[in-house]
Amino acid sequence: MPAAPPQTPLLSVEHLSVHFVQGENRTVAVDDVSFTVGKGETVALVGESGSGKSVTALSVLKLLPYPAAEHPAGGRIMFKGNDLLAASDKALRQVRGNDVTMIFQEPMSSLNPLHTIERQIGEILSIHQGLSGKRARKRILELLAEVGIRDAEKRLTAYPHQLSGGQRQRVMIAMALANEPDLLIADEPTTALDVTVQAQILKLLKEIQTRTGMALLFITHDLGIVRKIADRVCVMTKGRIVEQGPTKEIFEHPQHDYTRHLLAAEPKGAPPAADETAPIVMAADDLKVWFPIKAGFFRHTIDNVKAVDGVDIAVRRGQTLGVVGESGSGKTTLGLALMRLISSNGTIRFKGERIDGRGFQAMRPLRRNMQIVFQDPFGSLSPRMSVGEIIAEGLRVHAPGLREAEREAKVAHALEEVGLDPASRHRYPHEFSGGQRQRIAIARAMVLEPDFVMLDEPTSALDMSVQAQVVDLLRDLQKRHGLSYLFISHDLKVVRALANEVVVMRNGLIVERGTAEQIFTAPQTDYTKALIAAAFAIETAPEGVVSQ
Template sequence: MNDTTPLLSVRDLSVHFRSEDGERTAVRHVSFDLARGETLALVGESGSGKSVTALSILKLLPYPPAFHPNGSVLFKGQDLLAASEAELRKVRGNDITMVFQEPMTSLNPVHTIAAQVGEVLRVHRGLGERAARARTLELLAAVGIQNPEKRLDAYPHQLSGGQRQRVMIALALANEPDLLIADEPTTALDVTVQAQILALLKDLQARLGLAILFITHDLGIVRRLADRVCVMTNGEIVESGTVADVFAAPQHPYTRHLLAAEPKGAPPAPEPTAPVVVEADDLKVWFPIKKGFLRRTVDYVKAVDGIDLTVREGQTLGVVGESGSGKTTLGFALLRLISSKGAIRFRGEAIDTRSWAAMRPLRGDMQIVFQDPYGSLSPRMPIGDIIAEGLLVHDRSLDAAARDRKVIGALEEVGLDPASRHRYPHEFSGGQRQRVAIARALVLEPRFLMLDEPTSALDMSVQAQVVDLLRDIQRRRRLAYLFISHDLKVVRALANEVVVMRDGKVVERGPTEDIFRSPREDYTKALIAAAFAMQAAA
C-alpha cells in the first residue's frame, strides 16, 4: 500500500435488517476514505446510521438479521466484509479497536479492571502478569483516572460512568492500533476530562500515525479534533468535506440545522415560597475500605461528605463536578437507594429512617433517569412494557387500555413514534434509548425527578428538545428536579441553582447565572473555562 492509498476505504456500503415486518434500510450507499494519521468525524442525529456504519467495518452487527446488499470495506487493501471470522479476529483488537458508547455493557461485571485490561495486554502483546499490571497502571493514568493504583482491583460497578468510559478508552489504546473507531467516546465524561482525552488522542495520533473514525453528536469536539467530517441523516451522507469548510459554509439544510441546534432559554423561575420537596442536612455517604485477612476497615471513601441542600417545587437544582466527585451518589442517597447518614426529608416527612418497604409508597413520586439507558432497560421486554411496568406497580387501578394510552402519551412527549412501543431496546440508537428511559420516569407523573446525565447520549438538537420538554413539564406539573450533568450548557439552560461538587464536598453554590458569570473558586473557573472553550471551538 503506497502513501496515497487510504488506510480505510468504504465504498457504496448499505446495511439492511430483516424482521417479521420485512426489510428495513439502516444505511444507504455510504462511501468515505480515511488516511493514516487522519481523523474523520461521522455526525448526525440519533438513528442516522452512524453507529451501524462503524459496526459494519468490523462486522460487529448481528448477522442475521443484518446483511449488506452491496458495498465493500477495504482496510489495508483487504475487504473486511468478505473476510472470514478467523481473518477478522486478527484485525479486531490489534489493527482496529473500538470504544463503544455504553461502557457498562462492554465491561465484564465479574472481573476487575486490572484483569480486563491485563487480558488484552497478555493476549495481544504477550506481557507477563507483572508487566501487564504495570502497563495497565500507565494506561489508566494516561486516560485521566485519579489514583489508578486504587482502581486496579475495582469492579466496573464501583466506578462512575465517566471512569468506566475512560477504562474503555484505555482498553482500546492498549495495543496501539492503526485505526481507532470511537463511538461517542467522551459522552459520559465531564468537560475537563473531555479536553484531556482529546489531547491524549491527538498525542497518540502524532506519535503512532493513528487514524481515528470519530462518531459524535458534539460539534464542538468535531471542530477541535477532526480533519474532515461526514454528515449523516436517514442512513445517508448528505455532506462531507474539511471541518473548516463544512462549518464555515454548510451547503445542506440538515447540516445548517445541526450547527444551529443547542439548548437555549432559561429555566422557569420557582416561587421563593414554594413548598420544599426534598431537603437534606449534613448528608454523608462513606464507603469503608477493608484490608487484610479479617477485612478490617482501615479508611473510608467519602463519596458524599456533609452536604446540605434544598429543592423546592418547580425548581431545578443542578449538580456539577468531575467524574467521581460524588454527584450520582448524592442523588442515590436522596432517593434512599443507598445507605447514608444525615437527615433527609421528602415533602416535609423524614425518610432517612424509613425501611425499604416503607419507602415503596413514595417511589412513584420519586423517579430517576439513569446515565446508562441500555444498562437500565431490560433487553427481554419491548419498550412499551418497560414504560408501563411502573404503572403496574404504582397505579393498579388502570386497565390495559388505559396503561397503553399513558405509554403512548409518554412516548409522544419524548419525541418517539408510539408505534415503536412493540420494539426492543437493542433496536434503538443510544439517544433513542435515553428517551425511552425519560418516558419511563415521566409516565408516573412524579413530584421529584433525579436526572443523572439525561442528555449525555443525545445529539445536540435532541438535547435542546429534551431541555424544552423538561422545562415545559416542570411549568405544568411544578416538578422538582435534581439535574446531574457535566454539560454546563445544558445546566445553564435548565437549572435555577447550581451546586459544584469536588471529592464529595460542595465547593461552591448559588444562582446559576451568578455561578457562570462570576465563579469564585478556581475549580469552578476551570470547569466553566473548559466547557465554554469547547463551545467556542464549535
C-alpha cells in the same frame, strides 16, 4: 517531475448498505454510504441519533448481529487492502483489538461486571503483548493515569459498578489504546465525561496520533468536539451521508439544509422562575456516603472512599437544582443516596418527612412520586421487554386501577412527548439508538407524573438538536406539573438552560453554590472557573486545576 501517486486510504468504506430484518419487516439502517480514512487522519461521523453512525462503525469490524443485519448492496470495507466484510472469523480476530480497536458508546454494557478493572485491561495486554505480572500492572497504571483516573492504584481492584459513568468510559478508552492500534473507532467516547476530562482525552488522542500515526474514526453528536479534533466530517441522516468535506469548510460553508440545522441546534432559553417561598420537596443534612477499602486475608477496612462527605442541599417545588462537577466527584452518588437506592448517613427528608431510616418496603409507596432517569439507558432498560411494557411497568405497579386502554394511551402520550413514534412501543431497546433509548428512559419516568425527578446525565447520549428538545420538554413538564428536578450533568450549557440553582461538587464536597446566574457569570473558586472555561471557551482549562 511527475506528481506523486495518491496515498491508498487506511480504511475505505464503499457503497455500504445495512438492512435489519425481523420476520417480514425490513429496516434500512445504512444506505449506500462511502467514505475513506487515511493514516493519521481523523474523520468524524456526525448526525442525529438513529442516523446510522454507530451501525456504520460496527460494520467495520462485523460486530452487527448477523444474520439479522444484511448487506444487500454488496458493499465493501477495505482495510489495508483487505475486505473486512468478506474476511473469515480467524482473520477478523487478528484485526480486532490489535490493528483496529473500538470504544463503545455504553461502557457499563461493554465491561464485564464480574471482573476487576485490572483483570480486564490485563487480559488485553496478555493476549496481544504477552505482558503479565508486574510488567502488566505497571502498564495498566500508566494507561489509567493517561486517561485521567485519579488514585489509579486504588482502582485496580474495583469492579465496573463501583466506578462512575465517566470513570467507566475512561477505562474503556484505556483498553482501546493499550495496543496503540492503526485505527481507533470511537463511538461517542466522551459522552459520559465532564468537559475538563474531555479536553484531556482529546489531547491524549491527538498525542497518540502524532506519535504512532493512528487513524481515528470519531462518532459523535457534539459538534464542538468535531470542530477541535476532526480533519474531515461526514454528515449522516436517515442512513445516508448527505455532505462530507474538510471540517473548516463544513462549519463555515455548509451546503445541505440538514448540516445547517445541526450547526444551529443547541439548548437555549432559561428555566422557569423558581418561587423561593415554595415548600421544600427534597432535602439532606450532613449526608455522607463512604465506601470501605478492604485488604488482607480477613478483608479489614484500611481506608474509605468518601464519595459524599457531609453535603447539605434542598430542592423546592418547581425548582431545578443543578449538580455539576467532574466524573467521580460524587454527583451520582449524592442522587442515589437521596433516592434511598444506596446506604448513607445523615438526614434525608422528602416533602417534610424523614426517609433516611426507611427500608425497601417502607419506601415503596413513595416511589411513584420520586422517579429517576439513569445515566446509562441501555443498562436500565430490560432487554426482554418491549418499550411499551417498560413504560407501562410503573403504571401497573402504582396505578393498578387503570384499564388497559388507558395505560396504552398514557404510554403513547409519553412517547410523543419525548419525540418518539408511539407505534414503536412494540419494539425492543436493542432496536433503538443510544439517544432514542435515553428518550425511552425519560418517558418511563415522566409517565407517572412524579413530584421529584433525579435526572442523571439525561442528555449525555443525545445529539444537540434532541438535547434542545428534551430541555424544552423538561421545562414544559415542570411548568405544567410543578415538578422538582435534581439535574446531574457535566454539560454546563444544558445546566445553564435548565437549572435555577447550581452546586459544584469536587471529591465528595460542595465547593461552591449559588444561583445559576451567579455561578456562570461570577464563579468564586478556581475549580468552578476551570469547569466553565472548558465548557464555554475554545481554550482548555488551566493545567493543574482539574483532576489528574
